Amino acid sequence: MHDDSEKYEELKLENQLCFPLYAVSNLIIRKYKTYLKELDLTYTQYITMMALWEEDLLIMAELNQKLHLNSSTLSPVLRRLEEKGYIEKGPLEEDERILFINLTDKGYELRDKALKIPKKMAKEFKLEQDEAKELHRILYKILEQEEKSKNK
Amino acid sequence: MHDDSEKYEELKLENQLCFPLYAVSNLIIRKYKTYLKELDLTYTQYITMMALWEEDLLIMAELNQKLHLNSSTLSPVLRRLEEKGYIEKGPLEEDERILFINLTDKGYELRDKALKIPKKMAKEFKLEQDEAKELHRILYKILEQEEKSKNK
DNA sequence: TAAAATTAAATCGCGCACAATTAAATCGCG
DNA sequence: CGCGATTTAATTGTGCGCGATTTAATTTTA
Numbered sequence A, B: 001m002h003d004d005s006e007k008y009e010e011l012k013l014e015n016q017l018c019f020p021l022y023a024v025s026n027l028i029i030r031k032y033k034t035y036l037k038e039l040d041l042t043y044t045q046y047i048t049m050m051a052l053w054e055e056d057l058l059i060m061a062e063l064n065q066k067l068h069l070n071s072s073t074l075s076p077v078l079r080r081l082e083e084k085g086y087i088e089k090g091p092l093e094e095d096e097r098i099l100f101i102n103l104t105d106k107g108y109e110l111r112d113k114a115l116k117i118p119k120k121m122a123k124e125f126k127l128e129q130d131e132a133k134e135l136h137r138i139l140y141k142i143l144e145q146e147e148k149s150k151n152k
Numbered sequence C: 001t002a003a004a005a006t007t008a009a010a011t012c013g014c015g016c017a018c019a020a021t022t023a024a025a026t027c028g029c030g
Numbered sequence D: 001c002g003c004g005a006t007t008t009a010a011t012t013g014t015g016c017g018c019g020a021t022t023t024a025a026t027t028t029t030a
Helices: A018-037 A043-054 A060-067 A071-083 A105-114 A116-124 A129-150 B018-037 B043-054 B060-067 B071-083 B105-114 B116-124 B129-150
Strands: A087-091 A099-103 B087-091 B099-103
Touching: A018 A043, A018 A116, A018 B018, A018 B043, A018 B129, A043 A060, A043 A071, A043 A099, A043 A105, A043 B018, A060 A071, A060 A099, A071 A087, A099 A105, A105 A116, A129 B018, A129 B129, B018 B043, B018 B116, B043 B060, B043 B071, B043 B099, B043 B105, B060 B071, B060 B099, B071 B087, B099 B105, B105 B116
Parallel strands: none
Antiparallel strands: A087 A099, B087 B099
16 A cells, blocks of 8 residues: 555656657657658758748747747757758848748748658558547647746 | 648648647656756656666666667766766676666655656646546557567 | 847757767677 | 677767857837
8 A cells, every 4th residue: 555656656657648758759750850861851940841831931939939949949950941041041120139031942842842751651650540639639738728828 | 722731731730740749748848847957857867767766777778668768868868867876887797788777775765856746747737637548548559559560 | 318128039058869880798600 | 619790888970959148139218
Protein backbone atom coordinates (compact mmCIF):
# COMPACT_ATOMS: atom_id res chain seq x y z
CA MET A 1 0.00 0.00 0.00
CA HIS A 2 2.67 2.48 0.98
CA ASP A 3 5.56 1.01 -0.93
CA ASP A 4 7.62 2.89 -3.47
CA SER A 5 5.66 1.89 -6.53
CA GLU A 6 2.55 3.48 -5.00
CA LYS A 7 4.17 6.64 -3.70
CA TYR A 8 6.15 7.32 -6.85
CA GLU A 9 3.53 6.19 -9.36
CA GLU A 10 3.21 9.74 -10.73
CA LEU A 11 6.93 9.82 -11.49
CA LYS A 12 6.89 6.80 -13.77
CA LEU A 13 7.68 7.54 -17.39
CA GLU A 14 4.71 5.53 -18.61
CA ASN A 15 2.32 7.64 -16.56
CA GLN A 16 3.41 10.90 -18.17
CA LEU A 17 1.79 12.58 -21.12
CA CYS A 18 4.76 14.83 -21.75
CA PHE A 19 7.13 11.97 -22.39
CA PRO A 20 5.34 10.22 -25.28
CA LEU A 21 4.54 13.64 -26.73
CA TYR A 22 8.20 14.52 -26.70
CA ALA A 23 9.26 11.13 -28.02
CA VAL A 24 6.71 11.14 -30.84
CA SER A 25 7.55 14.71 -31.78
CA ASN A 26 11.24 13.81 -32.00
CA LEU A 27 10.42 10.65 -33.92
CA ILE A 28 8.37 12.47 -36.53
CA ILE A 29 10.95 15.20 -37.02
CA ARG A 30 13.59 12.50 -37.45
CA LYS A 31 11.46 10.88 -40.16
CA TYR A 32 10.97 14.19 -41.93
CA LYS A 33 14.70 14.71 -42.17
CA THR A 34 15.11 12.15 -44.92
CA TYR A 35 12.59 13.86 -47.16
CA LEU A 36 13.44 17.43 -46.22
CA LYS A 37 17.09 16.90 -47.05
CA GLU A 38 16.09 16.79 -50.73
CA LEU A 39 14.65 20.30 -50.36
CA ASP A 40 17.64 21.51 -48.34
CA LEU A 41 15.32 22.35 -45.42
CA THR A 42 15.30 21.52 -41.73
CA TYR A 43 12.00 20.78 -40.03
CA THR A 44 11.74 24.26 -38.50
CA GLN A 45 12.58 25.83 -41.83
CA TYR A 46 9.87 23.67 -43.41
CA ILE A 47 7.08 24.80 -41.09
CA THR A 48 8.25 28.37 -41.55
CA MET A 49 7.90 27.96 -45.31
CA MET A 50 4.46 26.39 -44.78
CA ALA A 51 3.34 29.48 -42.90
CA LEU A 52 4.59 31.68 -45.72
CA TRP A 53 3.06 29.53 -48.47
CA GLU A 54 -0.29 30.05 -46.76
CA GLU A 55 0.18 33.77 -46.40
CA ASP A 56 3.03 35.59 -48.01
CA LEU A 57 4.16 38.78 -46.31
CA LEU A 58 4.12 38.15 -42.61
CA ILE A 59 5.76 40.12 -39.85
CA MET A 60 7.93 38.49 -37.21
CA ALA A 61 5.30 38.78 -34.47
CA GLU A 62 2.74 36.97 -36.65
CA LEU A 63 5.18 34.19 -37.40
CA ASN A 64 6.01 33.87 -33.70
CA GLN A 65 2.34 33.38 -32.95
CA LYS A 66 1.63 31.03 -35.85
CA LEU A 67 4.57 28.74 -35.11
CA HIS A 68 4.60 29.10 -31.33
CA LEU A 69 8.26 30.06 -31.54
CA ASN A 70 9.85 33.31 -30.47
CA SER A 71 12.27 35.57 -32.27
CA SER A 72 15.32 34.08 -30.59
CA THR A 73 14.51 30.83 -32.37
CA LEU A 74 13.20 32.28 -35.60
CA SER A 75 15.76 35.00 -36.26
CA PRO A 76 18.53 32.53 -37.20
CA VAL A 77 16.04 30.30 -39.04
CA LEU A 78 14.98 33.24 -41.21
CA ARG A 79 18.59 34.20 -41.76
CA ARG A 80 19.29 30.73 -43.18
CA LEU A 81 16.15 30.76 -45.34
CA GLU A 82 17.24 34.11 -46.72
CA GLU A 83 20.75 32.78 -47.39
CA LYS A 84 19.20 29.91 -49.35
CA GLY A 85 17.23 32.43 -51.36
CA TYR A 86 13.77 31.24 -50.31
CA ILE A 87 12.66 34.40 -48.52
CA GLU A 88 13.50 38.06 -48.22
CA LYS A 89 13.06 40.22 -45.14
CA GLY A 90 13.68 43.69 -43.82
CA PRO A 91 12.37 46.45 -41.62
CA LEU A 92 8.88 47.75 -42.34
CA GLU A 93 8.85 51.32 -43.64
CA GLU A 94 6.10 52.54 -41.31
CA ASP A 95 7.82 51.15 -38.23
CA GLU A 96 11.37 50.03 -38.56
CA ARG A 97 11.25 47.90 -35.39
CA ILE A 98 8.99 45.50 -37.28
CA LEU A 99 10.43 42.85 -39.60
CA PHE A 100 8.53 41.89 -42.73
CA ILE A 101 9.13 38.51 -44.33
CA ASN A 102 8.04 37.29 -47.73
CA LEU A 103 8.77 34.59 -50.25
CA THR A 104 11.04 34.95 -53.24
CA ASP A 105 10.12 33.30 -56.55
CA LYS A 106 12.45 30.47 -55.59
CA GLY A 107 10.55 30.14 -52.33
CA TYR A 108 7.23 29.93 -54.18
CA GLU A 109 8.58 27.29 -56.51
CA LEU A 110 9.70 25.11 -53.63
CA ARG A 111 6.03 24.59 -52.76
CA ASP A 112 5.51 22.17 -55.64
CA LYS A 113 8.54 20.11 -54.67
CA ALA A 114 7.25 20.04 -51.09
CA LEU A 115 3.87 18.65 -52.16
CA LYS A 116 5.13 15.08 -52.19
CA ILE A 117 6.32 15.22 -48.57
CA PRO A 118 2.93 14.96 -46.82
CA LYS A 119 2.12 11.97 -49.03
CA LYS A 120 5.34 10.22 -48.09
CA MET A 121 4.95 10.96 -44.40
CA ALA A 122 1.37 9.68 -44.37
CA LYS A 123 2.71 6.27 -45.33
CA GLU A 124 5.11 6.23 -42.39
CA PHE A 125 2.39 6.57 -39.73
CA LYS A 126 -0.60 4.35 -39.96
CA LEU A 127 -3.22 5.83 -37.70
CA GLU A 128 -6.94 5.24 -38.16
CA GLN A 129 -8.57 8.35 -39.54
CA ASP A 130 -10.63 8.87 -36.39
CA GLU A 131 -7.54 8.48 -34.23
CA ALA A 132 -5.68 11.06 -36.27
CA LYS A 133 -8.67 13.41 -35.98
CA GLU A 134 -8.92 12.90 -32.23
CA LEU A 135 -5.19 13.44 -31.76
CA HIS A 136 -5.43 16.60 -33.84
CA ARG A 137 -8.40 17.87 -31.83
CA ILE A 138 -6.82 17.28 -28.43
CA LEU A 139 -3.50 18.86 -29.41
CA TYR A 140 -5.22 22.00 -30.69
CA LYS A 141 -7.30 22.11 -27.53
CA ILE A 142 -4.06 22.33 -25.54
CA LEU A 143 -2.64 25.00 -27.83
CA GLU A 144 -5.83 27.08 -27.66
CA GLN A 145 -5.93 26.78 -23.89
CA GLU A 146 -2.45 28.26 -23.86
CA GLU A 147 -3.40 31.08 -26.24
CA LYS A 148 -6.24 32.06 -23.93
CA SER A 149 -4.14 32.08 -20.80
CA LYS A 150 -1.60 34.27 -22.56
CA ASN A 151 -4.17 36.88 -23.55
CA LYS A 152 -5.35 37.28 -20.00
CA MET B 1 -11.88 23.24 -57.85
CA HIS B 2 -8.29 23.37 -59.04
CA ASP B 3 -7.24 26.54 -57.29
CA ASP B 4 -4.28 26.80 -54.97
CA SER B 5 -6.15 26.17 -51.75
CA GLU B 6 -7.27 22.80 -53.11
CA LYS B 7 -3.96 21.72 -54.59
CA TYR B 8 -1.90 22.71 -51.59
CA GLU B 9 -4.38 21.71 -48.90
CA GLU B 10 -2.00 19.04 -47.58
CA LEU B 11 0.70 21.65 -47.06
CA LYS B 12 -1.35 23.80 -44.70
CA LEU B 13 -0.04 23.93 -41.15
CA GLU B 14 -3.49 23.25 -39.70
CA ASN B 15 -3.75 20.01 -41.66
CA GLN B 16 -0.56 18.56 -40.22
CA LEU B 17 -0.33 16.30 -37.20
CA CYS B 18 3.40 16.85 -36.82
CA PHE B 19 3.03 20.56 -36.25
CA PRO B 20 0.71 20.60 -33.21
CA LEU B 21 2.68 17.65 -31.80
CA TYR B 22 5.87 19.66 -32.07
CA ALA B 23 4.26 22.84 -30.74
CA VAL B 24 2.64 21.07 -27.76
CA SER B 25 5.84 19.19 -26.98
CA ASN B 26 7.79 22.45 -26.94
CA LEU B 27 5.07 24.13 -24.90
CA ILE B 28 5.08 21.46 -22.22
CA ILE B 29 8.87 21.39 -21.95
CA ARG B 30 8.79 25.18 -21.61
CA LYS B 31 6.31 24.86 -18.73
CA TYR B 32 8.45 22.23 -17.02
CA LYS B 33 11.45 24.54 -17.01
CA THR B 34 10.07 26.70 -14.22
CA TYR B 35 9.65 23.74 -11.89
CA LEU B 36 12.75 21.83 -12.97
CA LYS B 37 14.97 24.82 -12.36
CA GLU B 38 14.41 24.27 -8.62
CA LEU B 39 15.90 20.78 -8.98
CA ASP B 40 18.72 21.99 -11.22
CA LEU B 41 17.52 19.70 -14.02
CA THR B 42 16.69 20.17 -17.69
CA TYR B 43 13.75 18.29 -19.16
CA THR B 44 15.97 15.65 -20.75
CA GLN B 45 17.89 15.23 -17.52
CA TYR B 46 14.54 14.84 -15.71
CA ILE B 47 13.26 12.01 -17.91
CA THR B 48 16.67 10.35 -17.61
CA MET B 49 16.35 10.48 -13.84
CA MET B 50 12.80 9.12 -14.11
CA ALA B 51 14.11 6.11 -16.01
CA LEU B 52 16.71 5.52 -13.32
CA TRP B 53 14.28 5.99 -10.43
CA GLU B 54 12.21 3.21 -11.95
CA GLU B 55 15.17 0.94 -12.44
CA ASP B 56 18.56 1.76 -11.05
CA LEU B 57 21.51 0.28 -12.88
CA LEU B 58 20.81 0.59 -16.56
CA ILE B 59 23.20 0.32 -19.45
CA MET B 60 23.40 2.94 -22.19
CA ALA B 61 21.60 0.78 -24.75
CA GLU B 62 18.65 0.28 -22.38
CA LEU B 63 18.43 3.99 -21.72
CA ASN B 64 18.58 4.71 -25.45
CA GLN B 65 15.61 2.42 -25.97
CA LYS B 66 13.59 3.62 -22.97
CA LEU B 67 13.97 7.32 -23.82
CA HIS B 68 14.03 7.00 -27.62
CA LEU B 69 17.28 8.94 -27.63
CA ASN B 70 20.65 7.76 -28.85
CA SER B 71 24.05 7.98 -27.27
CA SER B 72 25.01 11.15 -29.10
CA THR B 73 22.23 12.89 -27.19
CA LEU B 74 22.54 11.01 -23.92
CA SER B 75 26.33 10.97 -23.51
CA PRO B 76 26.55 14.67 -22.68
CA VAL B 77 23.31 14.50 -20.63
CA LEU B 78 24.81 11.74 -18.49
CA ARG B 79 28.06 13.63 -18.16
CA ARG B 80 26.16 16.60 -16.70
CA LEU B 81 24.12 14.40 -14.35
CA GLU B 82 27.35 12.86 -13.10
CA GLU B 83 28.90 16.32 -12.62
CA LYS B 84 25.87 17.27 -10.51
CA GLY B 85 26.42 14.13 -8.45
CA TYR B 86 23.09 12.48 -9.26
CA ILE B 87 24.47 9.43 -11.07
CA GLU B 88 27.66 7.47 -11.52
CA LYS B 89 28.71 5.57 -14.60
CA GLY B 90 31.52 3.57 -16.07
CA PRO B 91 32.46 0.63 -18.25
CA LEU B 92 30.98 -2.75 -17.34
CA GLU B 93 33.59 -5.22 -16.13
CA GLU B 94 32.41 -8.11 -18.31
CA ASP B 95 32.41 -5.99 -21.45
CA GLU B 96 34.13 -2.65 -21.32
CA ARG B 97 32.33 -1.36 -24.39
CA ILE B 98 29.14 -1.22 -22.34
CA LEU B 99 28.39 1.72 -20.06
CA PHE B 100 26.56 1.13 -16.79
CA ILE B 101 24.67 3.97 -15.14
CA ASN B 102 23.25 4.11 -11.65
CA LEU B 103 21.98 6.58 -9.10
CA THR B 104 24.01 8.02 -6.27
CA ASP B 105 22.38 8.59 -2.86
CA LYS B 106 21.93 12.20 -3.89
CA GLY B 107 20.17 11.01 -7.03
CA TYR B 108 17.80 8.84 -4.99
CA GLU B 109 17.03 11.71 -2.66
CA LEU B 110 16.07 13.95 -5.56
CA ARG B 111 13.09 11.70 -6.18
CA ASP B 112 11.17 13.09 -3.22
CA LYS B 113 11.75 16.66 -4.32
CA ALA B 114 10.58 15.70 -7.81
CA LEU B 115 7.30 14.30 -6.50
CA LYS B 116 5.63 17.70 -6.48
CA ILE B 117 6.34 18.36 -10.14
CA PRO B 118 3.68 16.07 -11.69
CA LYS B 119 1.11 17.63 -9.35
CA LYS B 120 2.06 21.14 -10.43
CA MET B 121 2.09 20.25 -14.12
CA ALA B 122 -1.33 18.59 -13.89
CA LYS B 123 -2.77 21.97 -12.92
CA GLU B 124 -1.30 23.62 -16.00
CA PHE B 125 -3.10 21.39 -18.50
CA LYS B 126 -6.78 20.82 -18.02
CA LEU B 127 -7.67 17.85 -20.18
CA GLU B 128 -10.65 15.64 -19.47
CA GLN B 129 -9.49 12.33 -18.09
CA ASP B 130 -10.75 10.41 -21.11
CA GLU B 131 -9.00 12.83 -23.45
CA ALA B 132 -5.73 12.39 -21.59
CA LYS B 133 -6.15 8.63 -21.76
CA GLU B 134 -6.92 8.69 -25.46
CA LEU B 135 -3.97 10.98 -26.19
CA HIS B 136 -1.74 8.66 -24.19
CA ARG B 137 -3.04 5.59 -26.04
CA ILE B 138 -2.56 7.06 -29.51
CA LEU B 139 0.95 8.33 -28.77
CA TYR B 140 2.06 4.95 -27.47
CA LYS B 141 0.50 3.31 -30.50
CA ILE B 142 2.80 5.41 -32.69
CA LEU B 143 5.83 4.62 -30.55
CA GLU B 144 5.08 0.89 -30.58
CA GLN B 145 4.58 0.93 -34.33
CA GLU B 146 8.05 2.36 -34.60
CA GLU B 147 9.55 -0.22 -32.25
CA LYS B 148 8.12 -2.99 -34.39
CA SER B 149 9.40 -1.60 -37.67
CA LYS B 150 12.86 -1.27 -36.11
CA ASN B 151 12.98 -4.90 -35.03
CA LYS B 152 12.21 -6.14 -38.52
C1' DT C 1 9.44 68.44 -27.01
C1' DA C 2 12.92 66.12 -24.48
C1' DA C 3 13.42 62.33 -21.43
C1' DA C 4 11.46 58.09 -19.84
C1' DA C 5 8.90 54.08 -20.89
C1' DT C 6 7.57 50.77 -24.06
C1' DT C 7 7.91 47.74 -27.93
C1' DA C 8 10.12 44.63 -31.41
C1' DA C 9 13.59 41.89 -32.93
C1' DA C 10 18.45 40.36 -32.58
C1' DT C 11 22.11 38.47 -29.90
C1' DC C 12 24.15 35.50 -26.45
C1' DG C 13 24.98 31.33 -23.82
C1' DC C 14 23.55 26.83 -22.83
C1' DG C 15 21.84 22.30 -23.64
C1' DC C 16 19.90 19.40 -26.39
C1' DA C 17 18.87 16.18 -30.92
C1' DC C 18 20.79 14.09 -34.54
C1' DA C 19 23.66 12.06 -38.52
C1' DA C 20 28.11 10.87 -39.46
C1' DT C 21 32.41 9.61 -37.91
C1' DT C 22 35.71 7.81 -34.68
C1' DA C 23 37.67 4.93 -31.11
C1' DA C 24 37.91 1.00 -28.54
C1' DA C 25 36.60 -3.57 -27.07
C1' DT C 26 34.89 -8.07 -28.28
C1' DC C 27 33.62 -11.66 -31.42
C1' DG C 28 34.20 -15.12 -34.84
C1' DC C 29 36.24 -17.45 -38.42
C1' DG C 30 40.09 -19.56 -40.56
C1' DC D 1 45.83 -18.12 -31.87
C1' DG D 2 45.40 -14.01 -35.15
C1' DC D 3 43.11 -10.66 -37.46
C1' DG D 4 39.22 -8.74 -39.87
C1' DA D 5 34.30 -7.86 -38.78
C1' DT D 6 31.14 -6.36 -35.52
C1' DT D 7 29.43 -4.02 -31.57
C1' DT D 8 29.15 -0.14 -28.35
C1' DA D 9 29.57 4.37 -26.86
C1' DA D 10 31.88 8.87 -27.47
C1' DT D 11 32.95 12.70 -30.35
C1' DT D 12 32.07 16.15 -33.87
C1' DG D 13 29.50 19.62 -36.37
C1' DT D 14 25.08 21.77 -37.33
C1' DG D 15 20.77 23.75 -36.14
C1' DC D 16 17.51 24.51 -33.18
C1' DG D 17 14.71 26.25 -28.64
C1' DC D 18 14.76 29.16 -25.04
C1' DG D 19 15.54 32.71 -21.17
C1' DA D 20 17.98 36.75 -20.45
C1' DT D 21 19.98 40.65 -22.23
C1' DT D 22 20.85 44.10 -25.67
C1' DT D 23 19.89 47.30 -29.31
C1' DA D 24 17.17 50.28 -31.71
C1' DA D 25 12.83 52.55 -32.92
C1' DT D 26 8.58 54.46 -31.42
C1' DT D 27 5.28 56.15 -28.03
C1' DT D 28 4.09 58.29 -23.79
C1' DT D 29 4.41 61.66 -20.53
C1' DA D 30 5.91 65.35 -17.79
